[in-house]
Amino acid sequence: MDTGAGRSPVWLLGVWAATRLPLLLFVLKVFVFPGPDVTSDVSVIYQGWYEVLRHGTFPLSDVTWQYPPAAALAVLSPGLLPFLSYPNAFFALAVLADLLVLLLLRYAGPRARRSPLGAWAWVAGAALLGPTLYARYDVMVTAVAVASLLAGTRHPRLMGALAGFGALVKVWPALLLVGAVRRRAWVAAAVTAAGVSLVAALAMPGAFAFLAFQRNRGTEVESLGSLVFHVARHFGWSGQVLLNYGSVEFLGPYVDLVSTAALALTGAAFGWLLLWRLMATRFRPHTLPDAALVAVLLFVVTSRVISPQYLVWLVGVAAVCLCHRDTRMRPPAALVLAATPVTVLEFPLGFDHVVSSDATGLTLLFVRNGLLVAATVVAAVRLWRSTVPRRGGASFPAQAARTNGTPVSS
Template identity: 70%
Template sequence: MTGARGARFPYPLVGAWGLTRLMLLLFVFKVWIFPGPDVTSDVSVIYQGWYEVLRTGTFPLDDVTWQYPPAAALAILSPGLLPFLEYTSAFFVMAFLADLVAFGLLLYAGRRPGKSLRGAWVWVVGVPLLGPTVYSRYDVMVTAVVVAAILAGARHPRVMGVLAAFGAMLKVWPALLLVGSAKRRAWGAAAATAAGLALLFAVSMPGAFAFMTFQRDRGTEVESLGSLVFHIARHHGWEGQVLLNYGSVEFLGPYVDLVSTAALLLTALAFGWLLMWRLLATRFLAHTVADAAFVAVLLFTTTSRVISPQYMVWLVGLAAVCLVFRGSRMGLPAGMVLTACFFTVLEFPVYFANVVGSDGLGITLLVIRNGLLVAASVTAAALLWRDTVSYAPQAELPAQTARAQEPLSS
């Protein structure tokens, strides 16, 4: 069967999405039991607790695990749109629908002239590689907004700005979408939307920005790049602890502040590199917004004090959007991200006890996963630089050169 443009409908792609998502639903609804700790407990315990508070018209001011911008309340409240289901089941359905929206957008964009279905394949493969965690966190909802924003950006920069700002009010990182945008309309729309939403939440719900004070005393999360220092140090007499702190399992003890500060410095260096790139870039192509966003989020994720498994869905979504554009050169780092997703599901939840225990298997999984993220970050940054800063200008045709050398008068 062919579509209006004569292209065959991608039945294998759609079928693969359907089968893999059925598998994820069977896992989160516990028809099948996924190995490792129950990753759905955050929904039934933490998210549902926040839901009950948010329904009263205020944010969970006394809960230090609430560390999200105010529009995150909309994601937590979204299961209320399905009142015929209990909260946990409704949340899984909403996550599934967000996944479907992202896939539909990638599929539609990939079938347009000059585009590719590679991006949709990245999404189809990458999401299930992360296991049931994807449907047990609201990050897939944020990623769907980001996919829509970037795909809209080429023709509708104001729409991209609005969606980027809305995404940033959901979970901050979508603000990085604007790094590669050369259109003032996108920046203006983003600023106006962010200001409007901030004012709306500040006036209507007490404690909208209390989350900003809950990040200062965090340690180094056990899956982060910096955590490898303490995983190894535990075998050489380091006297710290591994504790549940601010909603994640972190190292606490001697020198943790030093490593956390080093992570912040790396993040600052990443920001400095992005700023330098933005000032020096002279060529902005159709795929530059997507490529730059992918690089920016890679850099900030890799250098963060916390690399939670659900962060990987951000990278999968951005890699997918990059590869929708035929001109994007992010195929290699996208492949590294997909491989890192496989090792992510192994370190959490399958072998998370080994990670927390800092044994040989746990350390090996983290070294591979985090090493892949570092390699992807460096490779993607180099490709972006080469594509926009140090690219070789197209050589002039011989006839053009000859005409340019002719004297103005004979």
């Protein structure tokens, strides 16, 4: 056992337990967390989907079902604990997923040049998101994503299979593959995704109905694009804030234009990732999670929706980066961690202010989204500079690194 407090698993598990107990008491409603009830998604929406799914069909008539078919497994999973009510069973499984992430970060992944900072980042960052951590199934998806990234260097097929499965649970884990250089990872991801899709399509009708529901979403009030309308409301903009497609969105003049612009930015972000991949020549073990963090950040900040649970993804991927002592993502990871307490201030604590677009709500959104944009820009620049050779400068030592036996990411 490590002797230092910063390395000791006893200290790590103790702090994890001390920070998670209050979150569990909040979702169990032993204590009431201020603001909107974050557990209603579990007790109303997820439980409603559970009743539909257990009868052999996807929620075809529910526009709030906007998830790939394997998400059904997360929604159905509380059935594994029939002695508990649906919400309590869900919260118990969310706690187990949270603990699994911690154990993976502490014990899995790189053997050489490993840092305990990743596990501590997860303990702190996830706790700062408040009870939302246990009130969404994103912590379960993040456990799959973390396992995928940690397997990547040594086990590319396992990494690809987990990423492919994760993508069929909530799409974004597909982004983990952007830094994978071995074809085996991509093939495993494609085979797994195809297999899961086929099973889902044959097992129940409506496996891909979510695509139409997702396409019709507007601009959610916490997104980067929403800042246009938050400000415009103070200058006479005539639109409204309404619950639409399962989230609180802006509806009215120019919303379609801003939503289209967000989609265009997402397309541009993927174009940049493709350019980076074509130009990059140096791939080290830490490049795999570093590139994944950049990709997920780009996806989040350009999205029409930035829900609080998206920060669970970012904290998880950032924590994997911090497991590598040589990572280039320490400053972006720090910005992501800084965004987590602002996120809980924005939702649920200050959500009324966000919806009303008052000074407090605007401040919280500008700070939180500003931190995420800053993290994205810094991360992209650092990834590019660490992997792409400079024009007209000294040649990048990629071939030398490979020749000398330096391991490359899988």
